[in-house]
Amino acid sequence: MKELENELYECKILVERALDKFLPDENLYPSEIFKAMRYSVFAGGKRLRPILVMKSAELFGLEKEKVLPTACGIEMIHTYSLIHDDLPCMDNDDFRRGKPTCHKMFGEAIALLAGDALLTHAFYVIAKNKDVEGIKENAVLDVIAKISKASGPLGMVSGQVVDILSEGVNIDEKTLYFMDVKKTAELIKVSLWAGARLAGADEKDLIKIETYGEKIGIMFQIIDDILDTNGDEKIIGKPVGSDIKNDKNTFVKMFGIEQSKLLANKLAKEAKEVLVEFKNKEFFMMLIDYLLNRSH
Amino acid sequence: MKELENELYECKILVERALDKFLPDENLYPSEIFKAMRYSVFAGGKRLRPILVMKSAELFGLEKEKVLPTACGIEMIHTYSLIHDDLPCMDNDDFRRGKPTCHKMFGEAIALLAGDALLTHAFYVIAKNKDVEGIKENAVLDVIAKISKASGPLGMVSGQVVDILSEGVNIDEKTLYFMDVKKTAELIKVSLWAGARLAGADEKDLIKIETYGEKIGIMFQIIDDILDTNGDEKIIGKPVGSDIKNDKNTFVKMFGIEQSKLLANKLAKEAKEVLVEFKNKEFFMMLIDYLLNRSH
Numbered sequence: 001m002k003e004l005e006n007e008l009y010e011c012k013i014l015v016e017r018a019l020d021k022f023l024p025d026e027n028l029y030p031s032e033i034f035k036a037m038r039y040s041v042f043a044g045g046k047r048l049r050p051i052l053v054m055k056s057a058e059l060f061g062l063e064k065e066k067v068l069p070t071a072c073g074i075e076m077i078h079t080y081s082l083i084h085d086d087l088p089c090m091d092n093d094d095f096r097r098g099k100p101t102c103h104k105m106f107g108e109a110i111a112l113l114a115g116d117a118l119l120t121h122a123f124y125v126i127a128k129n130k131d132v133e134g135i136k137e138n139a140v141l142d143v144i145a146k147i148s149k150a151s152g153p154l155g156m157v158s159g160q161v162v163d164i165l166s167e168g169v170n171i172d173e174k175t176l177y178f179m180d181v182k183k184t185a186e187l188i189k190v191s192l193w194a195g196a197r198l199a200g201a202d203e204k205d206l207i208k209i210e211t212y213g214e215k216i217g218i219m220f221q222i223i224d225d226i227l228d229t230n231g232d233e234k235i236i237g238k239p240v241g242s243d244i245k246n247d248k249n250t251f252v253k254m255f256g257i258e259q260s261k262l263l264a265n266k267l268a269k270e271a272k273e274v275l276v277e278f279k280n281k282e283f284f285m286m287l288i289d290y291l292l293n294r295s296h
Numbered sequence: 297m298k299e300l301e302n303e304l305y306e307c308k309i310l311v312e313r314a315l316d317k318f319l320p321d322e323n324l325y326p327s328e329i330f331k332a333m334r335y336s337v338f339a340g341g342k343r344l345r346p347i348l349v350m351k352s353a354e355l356f357g358l359e360k361e362k363v364l365p366t367a368c369g370i371e372m373i374h375t376y377s378l379i380h381d382d383l384p385c386m387d388n389d390d391f392r393r394g395k396p397t398c399h400k401m402f403g404e405a406i407a408l409l410a411g412d413a414l415l416t417h418a419f420y421v422i423a424k425n426k427d428v429e430g431i432k433e434n435a436v437l438d439v440i441a442k443i444s445k446a447s448g449p450l451g452m453v454s455g456q457v458v459d460i461l462s463e464g465v466n467i468d469e470k471t472l473y474f475m476d477v478k479k480t481a482e483l484i485k486v487s488l489w490a491g492a493r494l495a496g497a498d499e500k501d502l503i504k505i506e507t508y509g510e511k512i513g514i515m516f517q518i519i520d521d522i523l524d525t526n527g528d529e530k531i532i533g534k535p536v537g538s539d540i541k542n543d544k545n546t547f548v549k550m551f552g553i554e555q556s557k558l559l560a561n562k563l564a565k566e567a568k569e570v571l572v573e574f575k576n577k578e579f580f581m582m583l584i585d586y587l588l589n590r591s592h
Binding site for chain 2: 024028029030032033034037080084087089090107108109110112113115116117119120121122123124127128130137138140141144145148149151152153154157158160161162164165178
């Protein structure tokens with residue numbers, strides 16, 4: 001596990017350095033928007049999605065540094081979704097990763113615009129991946145199409161919609177899965193797909209890495225639901241029990257903690273099976289247990 | 297003028313048919329988001345920006361139908377900006393184009409997400425322009441980079457930020473121009489640029505068509521400011537005087553109506569001069585006077 005943690009740390013440093021490079025300077029005019037964008041992007045976070053882009057590229061033979069623009073673009077999309085999700089008309093959360101949420105720091109209008117700005121700027125940065133040597137133009141276009149689909153109304157946004165509309169309503173298992181696949185797994189899946197596609201992986205491998213992404217994506221959400229119930233407030237950086245407060249539909253609400261843990265374990269096992277035929281899969285194998293046993 | 301109006305009408309029909317094709321079906325699940333997206337996209341509008349993409353492509357020798365994905369993507373970006381701009385934390389407007397605004401119809405959360413969805417889906421649709429015969433992949437990538445820059449934190453969003461932060465504050469002429477160039481002219485400029493780039497226009501012509509866009513873009517905003525003061529409520533579709541209500545900085549507030557009209561006329565003249573060397577420029581010549589004399 002030490003080996004994995006070192007690798008995650010090394011990638012995280014690369015991502016954060018690149019994010020700093022790809023985000024506009026906060027002294028530009030009007031500085032409020034650039035400050036708000038940077039505040040939320042650098043408020044912490046595991047950088048899981050950009051690391052998946054990089055490691056997936058590496059798995060298929062491309063140096064991980066070559067996909068940094070796409071990796072950073074996906075992290076910007078993830079950050080925008082958190083800023084908008086925290087707004088008063090959505091989950092109305094005051095804290096995120098132990099810090100005041102964007103709208104608590106900058107006001108609702110600037111937070112709304114900072115989310116819009118990060119989402120838009122993400123596509124600028126991803127499109128610029130074309131300028132990296134060895135990256136094919138048609139791969140970048142496929143990646144843009146796939147990322148916009150995964151994060152748009154047919155992807156992540158539809159999960160947010162179901163999440164909001166089903167507050168206080170009892171939903172069935174199928175709806176819970178739909179919501180979590182869209183809200184969480186889609187962006188994790190497309191991170192893996194994008195790295196592989198830029199590295200020139202074939203259709204068969206693209207499907208496999210996506211299947212792995214779906215398994216760990218839902219597993220990731222189940223663990224999130226569990227941590228929101230019994231996690232350590234100081235470690236997860238936001239009040240425990242916010243799902244209950246908002247009367248959210250979660251795996252814990254539907255199945256209870258023990259059953260949810262079993263489900264997460266089952267997904268972990270399935271994710272490992274997907275990897276069987278891959279070479280150099282150690283990172284992705286270890287990552288499953290790391291995400292399964294995480295405390296934040 | 298009759299000839300111009302026929303041409304605008306013909307393009308508008310093409311754009312609206314294509315928008316219907318490129319937007320997800322509203323019977324998909326969860327239907328609320330697709331209904332909200334379509335409600336705002338089909339709430340009316342001149343379709344000026346997509347028409348500029350098409351006519352600019354045509355000016356440089358490409359059939360206008362070939363750039364419909366990019367044209368529709370830009371209209372989706374324009375619509376997202378209106379939905380978010382109308383939200384309570386922004387301008388808090390109840391009517392747009394004679395109809396209740398998106399959040400009045402669907403609630404704030406769904407309106408926020410419908411804006412996010414349109415912005416994200418726009419890049420999906422624009423990326424798909426690569427599948428049109430005769431369109432080059434590197435041109436589509438340049439167009440995506442340019443559109444995301446023009447509508448992101450270095451473009452349109454920065455204009456919105458200045459607009460919001462300068463409510464009730466006296467700003468100088470330079471700041472007013474910055475705000476209106478970013479808020480309005482950037483998307484008009486990039487519409488013209490995108491059509492020309494997809495048609496293979498050279499660097500010199502790309503700069504010229506952008507300069508034309510900047511002139512008519514600011515002119516367009518000045519006329520907007522004038523109509524908000526003395527327009528016909530029934531024709532413009534929203535209450536006259538909303539700028540005064542929100543204590544907005546406008547050309548009318550800074551220069552008065554007569555001086556603003558003179559400024560608009562000066563920009564119209566300059567826009568015509570930019571066109572001098574172009575062939576087949578009739579549409580773009582007539583468009584200037586049409587936009588200058590518009591009543592909505």
